[in-house]
Amino acid sequence: MLFDPENALFVRGADRPALLLADTSVHEALPVLAAPDGRVPVCEGWMIAPMLTLCLVDGPGDAGLVIPALGAPVVDGSGAPCGPDATADWCADVEQAGGALVLSLESLPAEPDWPHLLGSGAARGGFVRVRA
Template sequence: MPLYIRREDASYLANALPALVLVSTDPIERLPVFQLDAGRPLPCEGWQILAGLTASVVDGPGDCGIFVEGIAHPKEAEERFAWLEAVNHAGGAVVLVVNSHSAVDDWAALADGEKAWGGFVPAVQRTG
């Protein structure tokens, strides 16, 4: 059964690689511990992201997945469109699941301390 993440527990970061940071104390089945290789997040094999304005879905193997609420107000649209464009340009996003609302700007510390789950998740290719 997919995990449901409220918009208050989701952050959209536009770094060199766009990131979706989710706060949840619930375990995410089959989502790997966050690791880096030469400073870059390892891919999450078997996972893909369908990033959207009103909702995003991070789909994993089998019945695993995460449903993330999207924007609630039109004033949020411009910033989210910029993030969606970054996801499109990068071909995906780094998805991080952490257990608190603390800062996540130090990926090396997250990886060293095994304080996060996730990695790079390729985007679903849209047609039409």
């Protein structure tokens, strides 16, 4: 399913790149996230394929999304916008980390509040490994 990039936020970070999603059809397919200690569980059966033009998030069965990535918003871990090569840099971050933190939320935050996102139980998702 093609996903509206306005409902996606790509977050850079060499050790923990993230993809935040709002209003997604795969919300219920992802596990409820409860990681108040910051140790994020792996989403077994899910994979991510980061590419410059699009990002594929594929899950079990029919669960999955294709997100147009080129020109989508990319921010750093504090929520500050990144520069013009940000999509390529985000893809490199994901490859280097071996995957990304994928979170499905009711709405996108203005800036990521990691303790709340990881510990409140309001998000669904976890660490999604990069496609082998």
